[in-house]
Every structure is written in structure tokens, then in C-alpha cells.
Amino acid sequence: MxxxxxxxxxxxxxxxxxxxxxxxxxxxxxxxxxxxxxxxxxxxxxxxxxxxxxxxxxxxxxxxxxxxxxxxxxxxxxxxxxxxxxxxxxxxxxxxxxxxxxVGGRRRRSAGGSRRSGGASRAPKVSIEELKAATLRLPKQFTLADVASEAGGGSPQTVRKAVDEMIADGKARNLGPKQDHHGRGRAPTLYELV
Known part of the structure; x- marks a missing residue:
């Protein structure tokens, strides 16, 4: 660890x-x-x-x-x-x-005791349109994690795609790395509604 x-x-x-x-x-x-x-x-x-x-x-x-x-x-x-x-x-x-x-929804094993393959469970499915609507409910500046939280789910790739589409439509812009980030690793990207 x-x-x-x-x-x-x-x-x-x-x-x-x-x-x-x-x-x-x-x-x-x-x-x-x-x-x-x-x-x-x-x-x-x-x-x-x-x-x-x-x-x-x-x-x-x-x-x-x-x-x-x-x-x-x-x-x-x-x-x-x-x-x-x-x-x-x-x-x-x-x-x-x-x-x-x-956490609810645990799957039962079959009689043979085998597990379903496929790896980790997924984030709740949320459409790109739902993510865009959730983005509009956020404060003017936001991160991708803020969008997923507001929408109640969505994979990181889907959230990023929704925000990228908003940028292409002129509804948001990329401000770059969050300036007040103090944690380890790279700062999350900050976006702004236009």
C-alpha cells in the first residue's frame, strides 16, 4: 500500500x-x-x-x-x-x-459458485444530455467530478464527452488546471460556463 x-x-x-x-x-x-x-x-x-x-x-x-x-x-x-x-x-x-x-444490489453466486466476469461495477448510467443539464445547475466554475456528482453518475469518459460537446457548442470553456489545488497528483481541470 x-x-x-x-x-x-x-x-x-x-x-x-x-x-x-x-x-x-x-x-x-x-x-x-x-x-x-x-x-x-x-x-x-x-x-x-x-x-x-x-x-x-x-x-x-x-x-x-x-x-x-x-x-x-x-x-x-x-x-x-x-x-x-x-x-x-x-x-x-x-x-x-x-x-x-x-451497498445494495449484491449479486448472488450461481449454484456452481462462479462469479460473473467483467471486473468492477460501473457508475450509474447517465446520458450526455442529462450530464449537460446537470452542468447547467452547477456554479459558474466546475470540475468533471462536480458534473458527475450533480448528475448522480456517469462514467469519466461520458462526463468528459458531455463537457467537450458543451465547449464545442460555446456553452463552456476550459480554464486549465485548478489553481488552488493542494492535494497530491495533478490538479483537476477547471471549466467555466459561458
């Missing part, structure tokens, strides 16, 4: 990862790995440096998820955050169960 400094950091990092997996990539580690690749004279050293570069370019999803599982229930209880709010933020039900939340 990666060392989250607090339960709040663990929850924040996981929600950032859900919104934008690349936001948790350590840019300094990538730069160091790129320098190692450039400076590798031996072919085997270059191979290892390239492997390190590939690892540095990917967020450690397992560690981020395990930190969330370890801290989310205590944080949510302390901050009076209902499980529905976490679901609306896109946290899959199976992750919430692992974190100790009671």
Missing part, C-alpha cells in the same frame, strides 16, 4: 484517479526515468531504464485503490458522507463493499 498521509488524501487521490488516471502520474519520476534512458550506454541498462520509464508513466491503480479501501469508511463516517455521494462520484460498488460500506 502506498503511504497516504491521511484518510482525506487517500480518498482524494482515489477520486482524482477515477476522474483522470493520468493525474496521479509522478512527473518528476517520469523526468528522472527519461534522463536515465537518455544516459544509458549499455543496451541492457537502456532496457531496464525503458522499463522504469513505462512504470513511471502509469499510476499505481492497485495502491491508490487499497489506500481508499483502507481509509474511505472512516473518512466518510467522520465527515458524514453518505455512500450515495461516493457512488455518484463514480466509486464502484465492489470497491465500496471492500471498504466496509453496505
Amino acid at each position: 502506498s503511504p497516504a498521509t491521511s484518510p482525506e488524501d487517500a480518498v482524494r487521490r482515489y477520486l482524482q484517479w477515477l476522474e483522470d488516471p493520468a493525474s496521479l502520474v509522478d512527473d518528476d519520476a517520469v523526468a528522472r526515468a527519461e534522463a536515465a534512458v537518455a544516459g544509458a550506454a549499455d543496451p541492457l541498462a537502456r532496457l531496464h531504464a525503458l522499463a522504469d520509464l513505462e512504470h513511471a508513466r502509469e499510476a499505481d491503480a492497485d495502491a491508490v485503490t487499497e489506500d481508499f479501501v483502507a481509509h474511505a469508511k472512516g473518512y466518510a463516517d467522520a465527515e458524514s458522507i453518505p455512500v450515495a455521494a461516493l457512488q455518484a462520484s463514480g466509486v464502484p460498488d465492489d470497491v465500496l463493499r471492500r471498504a466496509g460500506f453496505e
Whole structure:
């Protein structure tokens, strides 16, 4: 498990990862790995440096998820955050169960005891039009996570597509990274209604 400094950091990092997996990539580690690749004279050293570069370019999803599982229930209880709010933020039900939340709709196993394949559960389905309508109910400046929360679900890709369409239609604009971001990882992108 990666060392989250607090339960709040663990929850924040996981929600950032859900919104934008690349936001948790350590840019300094990538730069160091790129320098190692450039400076590798031996072919085997270059191979290892390239492997390190590939690892540095990917967020450690397992560690981020395990930190969330370890801290989310205590944080949510302390901050009076209902499980529905976490679901609306896109946290899959199976992750919430692992974190100790009671989530309805658990599927029963078949007589053979096998599990349905397919991985994690999905965020509640929300159409692009519903996401656009939810965006218009938000304050003038917002993030993609704000849109998903207001709409009650939606995959990160669908939320991003809805906002991109609003930008193309001249109803919103991209302001770039949120300036007052103090958490780990890349700051979420801030958007503004026009």
C-alpha cells in the first residue's frame, strides 16, 4: 500500500484517479526515468531504464485503490458522507463493499459458485444530455467530478464527452488546471460556463 498521509488524501487521490488516471502520474519520476534512458550506454541498462520509464508513466491503480479501501469508511463516517455521494462520484460498488460500506444490489453466486466476469461495477448510467443539464445547475466554475456528482453518475469518459460537446457548442470553456489545488497528483481541470 502506498503511504497516504491521511484518510482525506487517500480518498482524494482515489477520486482524482477515477476522474483522470493520468493525474496521479509522478512527473518528476517520469523526468528522472527519461534522463536515465537518455544516459544509458549499455543496451541492457537502456532496457531496464525503458522499463522504469513505462512504470513511471502509469499510476499505481492497485495502491491508490487499497489506500481508499483502507481509509474511505472512516473518512466518510467522520465527515458524514453518505455512500450515495461516493457512488455518484463514480466509486464502484465492489470497491465500496471492500471498504466496509453496505451497498445494495449484491449479486448472488450461481449454484456452481462462479462469479460473473467483467471486473468492477460501473457508475450509474447517465446520458450526455442529462450530464449537460446537470452542468447547467452547477456554479459558474466546475470540475468533471462536480458534473458527475450533480448528475448522480456517469462514467469519466461520458462526463468528459458531455463537457467537450458543451465547449464545442460555446456553452463552456476550459480554464486549465485548478489553481488552488493542494492535494497530491495533478490538479483537476477547471471549466467555466459561458
